[in-house]
Amino acid sequence: MKLKIQFCLLGLFCLMLSTAFSEPAQKHPVNGSWMFTSDNETWLLMAADGYCMVTHYDQAGKKFFKTFGGFLSLENDKLKLQYRFHSGDQGKTGTTAVFTWEPNGKNAESDLSGSRGTWVRVGEADSEMTGIWRITQRKEGANMREIRLAPRRTLKFLTNDRFQWAAINVETGEFSGTGGGTYTFKDGTYAETIHFFSRDSSRVGMTLEFKDRMEGSNWVHTGLSSKGDPIYEVWSKTSKNEQ
Known part of the structure; x- marks a missing residue:
């Protein structure tokens, strides 16, 4: 009887171990598409695979203001961006900037636009095309x-x-x-x-x-x-x- 119980416990442990290793990795908290809007202007952040692009535009007025992007990391509610390009200042290429990124439910508070505001997640980043x-x-x-x-x-x-x-x-x-x-x-x-x-x-x-x-x-x-x-x-x- 004891032997049967031991085998059952061993089987249960193996099943739990297998399940733990088969679960998908936790999503990175910044991955996806995010928007911050102010009046008619939109700020869009796209992030995946440790990279991001940020764009400022007015869709209704058909106006483009600027875009920038590069390598992205997040630690202790700080978003670190190593610029690979910046449409308004090419001298920023290769430099690093730090912004706030404080999760708030499904949204995040950040000064990525230059002023603090609420960024709303509008899309995911886990498809084949991502x-x-x-x-x-x-x-x-x-x-x-x-x-x-x-x-x-x-x-x-x-x-x-x-x-x-x-x-x-x-x-x-x-x-x-x-x-x-x-x-x-x-x-x-x-x-x-x-x-x-x-x-x-x-x-x-x-x-x-x-x-x-x-x-x-x-x-x-x-x-x-x-x-x-x-x-x-x-x-x-x-x-x-x-x-």
């Missing part, structure tokens, strides 16, 4: 051209429902442009609705549809640009040095 992508190939005519990693690069950041691309130089701090908004990806159709665009505000509000597919760790992106030009691009998930 992460930072770099364009690695582009079709030019009938040929595919490889785009090698260089200081000047175009990155595209996705959470579960939001996107932002940024053309930056991580060495000089030069900023060439950005755009972003919300997206859907279903049954091979990828659709973007533009909420901000630094180069051409007239495109804010446009929805663009593409025929996309995943090929391993690559994302094949095909369709027409906002200018109506044909697009055939391959985007790949990035490692830290590519961001």
